Amino acid sequence: MDKIEIEQIDRSAIHFKFPPAPSSGKIVVETRQLKKSYGDLLVLNDLDFVSLKGEKIAFVGKNGEGKTTLSKIIAGVLEYDGQLNIGYNVSVGYYAQNQWEMLDPEKTVFETIDDIAVGDIRKNIKGILGSFMFGGDAIDKKVKVLSGGEKSRLSLAKLLLTPVNLLILDEPTNHLDMRSKDILKNALLMYEGSLIVVSHDRDFLQGLTTKVVEFKNKGIKEHLGDIYDFLAKRKLESLKSLEEQKKLNGQKEPVKASENKLKYEQKKQLERDVRKVNTQISKSESRIEKLESEIVLMDEKLSKPDEFADEISSGELYKTYDLFKKKLSTEMQNWEYLQLKAEELSEKLSDQ
Ligand SMILES: Nc1ncnc2c1ncn2[C@@H]1O[C@H](COP(=O)(O)OP(=O)(O)O)[C@@H](O)[C@H]1O
Numbered sequence: 001m002d003k004i005e006i007e008q009i010d011r012s013a014i015h016f017k018f019p020p021a022p023s024s025g026k027i028v029v030e031t032r033q034l035k036k037s038y039g040d041l042l043v044l045n046d047l048d049f050v051s052l053k054g055e056k057i058a059f060v061g062k063n064g065e066g067k068t069t070l071s072k073i074i075a076g077v078l079e080y081d082g083q084l085n086i087g088y089n090v091s092v093g094y095y096a097q098n099q100w101e102m103l104d105p106e107k108t109v110f111e112t113i114d115d116i117a118v119g120d121i122r123k124n125i126k127g128i129l130g131s132f133m134f135g136g137d138a139i140d141k142k143v144k145v146l147s148g149g150e151k152s153r154l155s156l157a158k159l160l161l162t163p164v165n166l167l168i169l170d171e172p173t174n175h176l177d178m179r180s181k182d183i184l185k186n187a188l189l190m191y192e193g194s195l196i197v198v199s200h201d202r203d204f205l206q207g208l209t210t211k212v213v214e215f216k217n218k219g220i221k222e223h224l225g226d227i228y229d230f231l232a233k234r235k236l237e238s239l240k241s242l243e244e245q246k247k248l249n250g251q252k253e254p255v256k257a258s259e260n261k262l263k264y265e266q267k268k269q270l271e272r273d274v275r276k277v278n279t280q281i282s283k284s285e286s287r288i289e290k291l292e293s294e295i296v297l298m299d300e301k302l303s304k305p306d307e308f309a310d311e312i313s314s315g316e317l318y319k320t321y322d323l324f325k326k327k328l329s330t331e332m333q334n335w336e337y338l339q340l341k342a343e344e345l346s347e348k349l350s351d352q
């Protein structure tokens with residue numbers, strides 16, 4: 001990857017803008033005594049839930065408590081009993097847990113977005129793809145050759161470019177590396193519509209939502225505030241420890257308990273590794289920045305041969321210039337390697 005690409009990504013990421021959607025009514029979603037069973041299995045019982053225009057809500061809870069089920073019901077892709085009202089003028093965009101399976105494998109990255117982009121954003125499809133880290137030749141790749149992470153990123157880009165005023169995202173950060181998560185989060189922070197996001201990712205949720213809806217015992221409990229307020233209230237370190245608590249409490253056989261403990265330790269180790277790689281990435285990024293600005297300075301000097309005649313004629317400046325260019329290229333490779341490692345680790349972590 002060369003320098004120019006990185007700069008383009010960063011700049012366009014900041015300029016990402018959602019396509020405008022018509023304004024919705026004040027009440028976006030309202031359920032009354034909503035019930036859902038799969039055969040004999042009752043998952044949601046007498047649920048009363050309201051979401052107002054512009055609200056940003058996090059759905060949290062242990063696995064199997066019904067977060068995906070309610071998301072699907074609101075998105076209109078699952079049947080239910082009881083009452084569900086979707087408000088006036090509400091248009092829903094839904095990102096399912098394995099949404100990327102819906103992409104057409106034969107289309108290229110560019111075609112995938114070109115097909116759905118309308119209005120002003122059509123002028124800047126390349127820029128938008130750049131903000132989702134599809135720069136240069138990557139836009140001509142066919143979907144079928146993309147990695148899992150790339151496909152997730154592309155289907156998120158696709159969803160975010162569809163004008164909707166209620167976005168429902170079910171675990172959107174699965175398979176995303178840290179950089180893509182940041183891009184998604186930044187985009188969502190600028191989103192003015194209503195948002196429902198299912199996630200176990202504390203750092204991703206932080207500052208993104210203003211209400212936490214906790215799924216528990218076939219019902220929901222609302223907590224106003226950020227995810228950190230919720231975790232503090234529950235005296236939890238992370239949303240993943242919510243899961244651990246369940247596993248440990250739910251274990252009756254001692255053998256399994258120690259297995260769980262091992263898994264827990266492994267997860268802790270993975271989390272430590274992730275933090276370590278993250279630190280390495282930001283260190284690498286600041287080294288890159290420093291090298292780049294040194295090179296810019298030298299470029300300037302080289303463009304003024306009169307002023308810096310001595311340094312230039314001695315060959316000293318060229319030598320340093322070459323050295324710094326090499327250092328930069330090595331550092332870029334290092335950065336790329338760290339990104340891959342980070343991606344690998346977060347994938348492992350989400351598999352745990
Ligand atoms: N299509 C289905 N058929 C039968 N059971 C299902 C189906 N989908 C989900 N379930 C069950 O319903 C419960 C809630 O699932 P889900 O809504 O996916 O939970 P969450 O998203 O909170 O992990 C789980 O026990 C799950 O096994």
Ligand SMILES: [Mg+2]
Nearest residue numbers: 067068069097
């Ligand atoms: Mg789910």
